[in-house]
Amino acid sequence: MKKGKATIHDIAEKLNITASTVSRALNDNPRISENTKKQVIKMAKQLNYQPNHIASALRSGKSKLIGVLVPTANRNFFSSVVRGIEEIANELDYKVIISQSYEDFEKEVQTVDALLNARVDGIIASIGKNTDTFDHFKKVLDKGIPLILFDRITNELDVSQVVIDDYQGAYEVTRHLIDQGCKRIVHLTSPKKINIYRERLRGYEDALKEAKIPLDPDLVEEGNMQLEDGRISMEKIIRKGVSFDAVFSSSDYAAMGAMQVLREHKISVPDQVKLAGFGNEPFTSFTAPPITTVDQKSIPMGRVTAETFFELLKSENNKKATHKTVLKPELIIRESSLNKS
Amino acid sequence: MKKGKATIHDIAEKLNITASTVSRALNDNPRISENTKKQVIKMAKQLNYQPNHIASALRSGKSKLIGVLVPTANRNFFSSVVRGIEEIANELDYKVIISQSYEDFEKEVQTVDALLNARVDGIIASIGKNTDTFDHFKKVLDKGIPLILFDRITNELDVSQVVIDDYQGAYEVTRHLIDQGCKRIVHLTSPKKINIYRERLRGYEDALKEAKIPLDPDLVEEGNMQLEDGRISMEKIIRKGVSFDAVFSSSDYAAMGAMQVLREHKISVPDQVKLAGFGNEPFTSFTAPPITTVDQKSIPMGRVTAETFFELLKSENNKKATHKTVLKPELIIRESSLNKS
DNA sequence: TATATATAGGCAATCGATTGCATATATAAA
DNA sequence: TTTATATATGCAATCGATTGCCTATATATA
Structure with missing residues (x-):
């Protein structure tokens, strides 16, 4: 040889x-x-x-590399989306470079730059919580490099986007809690007004309105949506002394935190308070009781995102009318929100 | 412009x-x-x-890309290791291509090949459960491309490796259970005799021996270490009718499954049976009761692995005496294994 | 003054694959 | 028989950065 x-x-x-x-x-x-x-x-x-892909990349200008930017890869939702993306990318002989912004704006900007430098053929991204200016993404578009956003999106960029119907998901959960007889439903949301939490809040509000249940601002608590934040929010609610018979958290982690606090206060879930989260993180099915939640269709979302991406990539000049794909979420009803019977 | x-x-x-x-x-x-x-x-x-990194890569033969191969990225352990790797890689201006074998041998072989094709400067890998021949990795070595293994390793390859001391971790857990007064300790292990489960089994056995507790093969149950497998194994044990006062599972997921089955059989954890897992998956702290487990030092492992990797990369000819780095695990004692007092 | 030694750059080949344009042969149409 | 039209392939430039070797000028040493 x-x-x-x-x-x-x-x-x-x-x-x-x-x-x-x-x-x-x-x-x-x-x-x-x-x-x-x-x-x-x-x-x-x-x-x-x-x-030699490198030689071919140099000459053809196509690296067959695609950059995926997520806030954090060690979250079941994101890693599952990545898996969906990878499945499609693999079929088409593209490699996936994963990078994480860790919800840090600076890091996000740097990372986008680094991906550009690595000459990726395009970028698929989900925006960090603390991002509210988008020049780094505009730069991507200016260079004519395909960009697709999923889940954490923004209207400030003219790009195709893939999301689930957060509004619908939240509406259905809230509706479900109402159907279980709940009238004083706490909602845990984020102070960061990124699309997903905004939409979920809207769904919650509309479901209440429709059922003619007055909105009580005292029942809506803001926090960063991690487990610890859920604990803090729940403690606040309890300390306020407002009455409530259900908790709908915009995140499974915060829901878990809330459940812990409820348990510590000897408030029984679901007997005294019904509980629901959002995201269908695997642990929600492990807990006692298992937690009602909304599945975000992460793998399909990854696949659809990748498909949308490759359509764009293959299109004339990387230009295509942008469009938003909205996937249907799925309400997963578990013990935490059900009346014993 | x-x-x-x-x-x-x-x-x-x-x-x-x-x-x-x-x-x-x-x-x-x-x-x-x-x-x-x-x-x-x-x-x-x-x-x-x-x-233009591509041009520079072509001329210099260095792509500044490193391939990371894990069985599955949406497992907290692996994604945390990846995070550690990424931290170091970023500092050195390298990009990380992530690919998953999904525990599938064929896919693993293909993926290694694909990474080679993408001209990565080196590969960091953790071996799939079903892998027992290593020609695909030998090929990497033959090409003179740096290769480091972590966690799921093999002795059939002369490469540097980074692991935690699985033996020690398992020994300590078992020891802890014995200290809690347990004498009949079930062990859930994997039929796949990959290093980590073998070592954990050894740790379990040695702790028992040292305490002069006879090994009872009836207490050792094999399964694939997922939640469902833990359930199945636990059901088997219960159906066998052997007495036991503790369960040490080589995986947190299987421990969770076992705990569910125990609960269903109205066997109280930790009152009647103490329970411990391995891995310190985040959910182990959420459950009721929280599960005693062993932390695998995932982020440090990632960092150490990356550091070892870059040392190799920078060395003369990519040749260095291979060595094995063994990190100390940490026993995390939680309610599931403690006597009420 | 003549020769050695830095110092600072230039020249041109190279990495390996791709691609616009040219060419040679063969077949078909006039 | 001559001219058009495929068909199959070659030629050489190109992508952008890197690098071994060469050269010109300046300074130092003998």
């Missing part, structure tokens, strides 16, 4: 043809005869030829 | 010097005068020059 890896030139030499012919043969170019193609492919195999 | 991106040639032209000089100036080569360097840097900024 030769020490260096085989190149198209080596193949060409063996076959007494030129590298161009080999290149075209391997790319199944119609200008090459079937016979030549066969020979080339055979020789390529024989020499254990591996195409 | 020119439409195309600026290259070193553009900078050179403006400054009436050659591209080589610009290249050297940007790379802080001592052959270039401070004055020229300053001018080049200034002009680069002015033209908004962004180095």
Whole structure:
């Protein structure tokens, strides 16, 4: 075996043809005869030829790399979306570079820049909680590089987006709690007014309005949506002394925190207070009681996002009318919100 | 603004010097005068020059890409390791391509190949459960490409490895259960004899031996270590009718499954049976009762793995004496294994 | 003054694949 | 037979940065 890896030139030499012919043969170019193609492919195999993606990337300007930017990869939702994206990308022979912003604006900006520098063919992103200016993404668009957003989106950018219907999900959960007889429903939301929490709040409000239940601002508590924040919010509510018979948290983690606090206060879930979260994190099915939640269709979201992305990538000039795909969420009813009977 | 991106040639032209000089100036080569360097840097900024990593990768043979292969990224342990790796990689201006084998051997082989094809500068991997031949990794080594393994390792490859002391962790958990007065300790392990489960089994056995508690094969149950497998194993044990006063599962997920089954059988944890898992998955702290487990030091593991990797990468010829780094695990004692008092 | 030694840059090849344009052969149409 | 039209392939430039080797000028040493 030769020490260096085989190149198209080596193949060409063996076959007494030129590298161009080999290149075209391997790319199944119609200008090459079937016979030549066969020979080339055979020789390529024989020499254990591996195409050099880097060289091809340089010449063609296509790196076959796509950058995926998520706030944090170690969250079931995001890693599942990534999985969906990867499934599609793999089929199309693209590689996925994952990078995380850790909900940090500076880091997000740097990361977008780094992805651009790595010459990714496009970027799929979900925006960090603390991001409220979008110049770093505008730069991506200015360079004509395909960009798609999912889940955490913004209207300030003219790009295609994939989300679930957060409004609908929240509406259904709230509706479900009302159907269980609840009238004083606490809602845990985020002070960061990013789309998802805004929409969920709207769904909550509309479900109440529709059921002619007055909105009580005392029942809406803001926090950062982590477990600890859920605990803090719940403590606040309890300390306020307002009466409530249900808790709908915009995040499963905060719901878990709330449940812990309720337990510590000997308030029984679901007997005295019904509880529901949002996200269908795996742990929600483990807890005692298991927590009612809304599934975000993460893998389909990843697949749809990737499909939308590749359509854009393949389109003329990376220009396509932008559109928003809204996936239906699924209400998952578990013990935490059900009347014993 | 020119439409195309600026290259070193553009900078050179403006400054009436050659591209080589610009290249050297940007790379802080001592052959270039401070004055020229300053001018080049200034002009680069002015033209908004962004180095083309692809071109540099082609010429230098270094892509600044590192491939990370994990069985599944949406597992807290792995995503945390990845985070640790990313932290270090970022500092050194490397990008991380993540790919998952989904515990599937074929997919693992393909993925390694794909990473090689993407011309990564090296690979950091954790081996899939169903992998028992290693030709795909040998190929990596044959090509002289740095390879480091973490957590799920093998002795069949002469590579540096980073693991936690699974033996020690398991020993300590078992010891702890014994200290709580348990004598009949069930152990849930995997039929796949990959290193981690083998070591944990050894730790369990040695702790028992040391305490002069006879090993009872009836208490050791094999399963795939997912939640459902934990359920199945627990049901088996209960159906067998053997007496037991504790369960030590080699995985948190299986521990969770076991706890569910115990609850369903009205066997109280920790009153009647003490329970411990392994891994310190976040949910173990959420459950009621919270589950005693062993922290695997995932982020440090990621950082150490990356550091080991980059040492290798920077070494002469990618050759270094291989060595195994063993991190100390941490026993996390929670309610599930404690006597009320 | 003549020769050695830095110092600062330039020249041109190179990494491997792609691609616009040119060319040679063969077949078809006039 | 001559001219059009495919068909199959070659030629050489190109993508942008890197790098081994060469050169010109300046300073130092003999």
